[in-house]
Amino acid sequence: MTVVFKKSVGLTDTEQHYCPGCTHGITHRLVAEALEELNVLDETIGVSPVGCSILAHKYFAIDMCEAAHGRAPAVATGLKRVHPDKVVFTYQGDGDLASIGTAEIIHAAHRGENFTTIFINNAIYGMTGGQMAPTTLVGQIATTAPKGRDPKHCGFPLKVSEMLATIEGAVYVERVSVDTPANIRKAKKAVKKAFEIQLSGEGFSFVEILSTCPTNWGMNPKDSMEWLKENMIPYYPLGNLKKPQEAR
Amino acid sequence: MAKVLMKGNEAFAAAAIKGGCKYFFGYPITPQNEIPEYMSRELPKIGGCFLQAESEIAAINMVYGASCAGARVMTSSSSPGIALKQEGISFLASAELPCVLINVSRAGPGIGGIQPGQADYYQSTRGGGNGDYQVLVYAPASVQEAVELTANAFEIADYYRNPVMILGDGMIGQMMEPVELKEPIIRDASPKTWALTGTGGQRTHNTIKSLALEPDDLEEINLKLKAKYDVIQEKEVQYEAYNLDGAEIILVAYGTVSRIAKAVIDDLAALNIKAGLIRPITLWPFPYKAFNDLPATTKSVMSVEMSFGQMIDDVKIAVNGRVPVDFYGRTGGNVPSPEEIVCKVKEILGGAES
Ligand SMILES: Cc1ncc(C[n+]2csc(CCOP(=O)(O)OP(=O)(O)O)c2C)c(N)n1
Numbered sequence: 001m002t003v004v005f006k007k008s009v010g011l012t013d014t015e016q017h018y019c020p021g022c023t024h025g026i027t028h029r030l031v032a033e034a035l036e037e038l039n040v041l042d043e044t045i046g047v048s049p050v051g052c053s054i055l056a057h058k059y060f061a062i063d064m065c066e067a068a069h070g071r072a073p074a075v076a077t078g079l080k081r082v083h084p085d086k087v088v089f090t091y092q093g094d095g096d097l098a099s100i101g102t103a104e105i106i107h108a109a110h111r112g113e114n115f116t117t118i119f120i121n122n123a124i125y126g127m128t129g130g131q132m133a134p135t136t137l138v139g140q141i142a143t144t145a146p147k148g149r150d151p152k153h154c155g156f157p158l159k160v161s162e163m164l165a166t167i168e169g170a171v172y173v174e175r176v177s178v179d180t181p182a183n184i185r186k187a188k189k190a191v192k193k194a195f196e197i198q199l200s201g202e203g204f205s206f207v208e209i210l211s212t213c214p215t216n217w218g219m220n221p222k223d224s225m226e227w228l229k230e231n232m233i234p235y236y237p238l239g240n241l242k243k244p245q246e247a248r
Numbered sequence: 249m250a251k252v253l254m255k256g257n258e259a260f261a262a263a264a265i266k267g268g269c270k271y272f273f274g275y276p277i278t279p280q281n282e283i284p285e286y287m288s289r290e291l292p293k294i295g296g297c298f299l300q301a302e303s304e305i306a307a308i309n310m311v312y313g314a315s316c317a318g319a320r321v322m323t324s325s326s327s328p329g330i331a332l333k334q335e336g337i338s339f340l341a342s343a344e345l346p347c348v349l350i351n352v353s354r355a356g357p358g359i360g361g362i363q364p365g366q367a368d369y370y371q372s373t374r375g376g377g378n379g380d381y382q383v384l385v386y387a388p389a390s391v392q393e394a395v396e397l398t399a400n401a402f403e404i405a406d407y408y409r410n411p412v413m414i415l416g417d418g419m420i421g422q423m424m425e426p427v428e429l430k431e432p433i434i435r436d437a438s439p440k441t442w443a444l445t446g447t448g449g450q451r452t453h454n455t456i457k458s459l460a461l462e463p464d465d466l467e468e469i470n471l472k473l474k475a476k477y478d479v480i481q482e483k484e485v486q487y488e489a490y491n492l493d494g495a496e497i498i499l500v501a502y503g504t505v506s507r508i509a510k511a512v513i514d515d516l517a518a519l520n521i522k523a524g525l526i527r528p529i530t531l532w533p534f535p536y537k538a539f540n541d542l543p544a545t546t547k548s549v550m551s552v553e554m555s556f557g558q559m560i561d562d563v564k565i566a567v568n569g570r571v572p573v574d575f576y577g578r579t580g581g582n583v584p585s586p587e588e589i590v591c592k593v594k595e596i597l598g599g600a601e602s
Contacts, residue, residue, distance in 0.1 A: 074301065
């Protein structure tokens with residue numbers, strides 16, 4: 001029998017704790033595959049956030065540490081300044097990155113820190129049970145927005161990629177989605193591109209991945225994918241927002 | 249080496265480099281700015297890195313990252329900035345990451361003022377962040393002592409895999425004194441096999457973490473930390489006992505105030521009052537044992553602080569009711585004058601006689 005697919009050696013055999021239908025598993029795979037294809041698994045250091053993916057260090061077969069809520073870009077800065085020759089990445093949710101950690105992500109981009117951030121936008125706080133995130137869509141129900149997000153009360157959803165793309169030091173910014181096999185392939189390309197840019201020393205690279213949270217959205221996995229496509233993609237358009245000069 | 253005249257803050261920085269510090273992350277705040285300024289000049293020369301962070305929160309988390317990476321790293325700040333770093337310090341202690349923290353403390357609460365204060369005793373020794381943890385806290389009383397404690401701090405931090413804090417008040421940071429930069433005392437720290445360096449294909453991957461969701465797992469980690477803290481309490485206590493024989497009153501003071509206390513002891517001697525001084529050099533572990541054999545002549549132990557009385561809690565624990573524990577303190581950036589302290593001592597001893 002010929003092997004047509006196998007798990008990346010960048011992932012451990014540990015059973016993941018993610019809920020059925022959660023896309024963190026897909027995204028972990030994309031990161032591991034990209035690093036494996038670039039042949040840098042042994043030279044990579046990752047930072048997991050506070051959020052559902054805090055245990056990512058159990059699932060990646062690479063050196064990793066946990067960071068305090070929102071502070072992963074600062075931790076990655078410390079790591080990268082000591083080991084400029086290693087590949088460093090943060091993996092962060094939207095509560096972690098777009099709320100409590102806004103200062104850290106903006107200033108990592110502003111300094112042009114030469115690491116990569118994988119930003120999981122699932123429009124909700126997963127780990128704490130479905131509270132409203134800065135990225136929660138207008139009208140979307142959350143446990144702290146029981147009547148749906150009202151922009152008059154708490155503003156419009158934050159478009160992090162657009163914001164970061166305005167910063168000089170952020171050299172690669174792309175928004176992708178994992179709702180269809182075709183989009184997953186594009187997401188993989190973007191993740192790999194981000195690491196390639198880091199390897200070439202060009203500066204801060206950032207990939208926002210639109211993701212689902214069936215448990216806290218109160219939907220089955222299939223409906224979640226549909227909801228992402230119909231509601232998230234129109235507000236958070238996919239595509240490249242910034243790339244290095246020569247790649248343009 | 250010959251002595252050179254140095255300002256306290258620059259001396260802290262020079263001593264840190266002597267102690268092996270190669271990375272510094274910090275955010276400007278008075279009265280400690282000469283430390284990051286010195287580091288920004290000097291660290292690049294030795295292949296290290298100085299980075300001004302966007303906040304104290306970011307700075308301490310950069311320290312966390314650099315420590316995870318296996319480096320000798322330091323941050324410095326002053327009171328409100330240290331308050332912001334506390335979550336990070338708790339994480340560093342929890343993950344058993346070595347680092348050195350310098351607090352050139354000022355008067356509070358809130359933004360307070362920029363003159364010296366000692367009201368950070370609680371946030372330094374009581375675990376200013378959440379959870380059961382400790383950092384070693386050293387309180388220098390001169391610029392010379394500051395450089396020795398700072399240079400040695402990196403070895404101690406690595407040895408115990410624990411944050412070490414140097415608590416120098418604004419007076420120590422700002423004054424100039426002659427100093428001799430000595431080589432640090434080397435401890436036998438184990439190699440940092442736990443550090444994140446990339447596996448290099450040579451070992452299984454390393455993980456540095458703080459989360460433990462199972463109560464039994466977390467308790468086991470906490471018990472391991474406690475065992476380490478017990479050893480530190482046993483082995484690392486430092487204090488100076490001065491003029492205790494036959495003392496009617498024993499002053500307890502650290503940092504700047506301890507120097508004033510020594511002047512007070514001379515002034516009191518001229519009035520035929522015998523006074524002594526216990527000067528904690530380690531605030532944690534606190535030198536409880538320094539109070540074990542109080543002279544029979546002692547009628548009062550008096551804590552003198554630039555606060556409303558924080559160290560006095562430890563003094564009371566140490567004295568344990570054997571004699572009255574009294575207090576004199578000034579706040580707001582005021583330094584207690586010898587006259588004020590003499591006056592208070594006369595009041596206490598006069599009161600005890602009547
Ligand atoms: C300082 C601090 N505040 C709050 C929390 C509680 N908390 C844990 S995870 C989380 C939000 C996670 O949401 P997100 O970043 O969107 O990631 P997800 O769980 O959805 O993957 C919060 C608020 C914490 N651990 N620390």
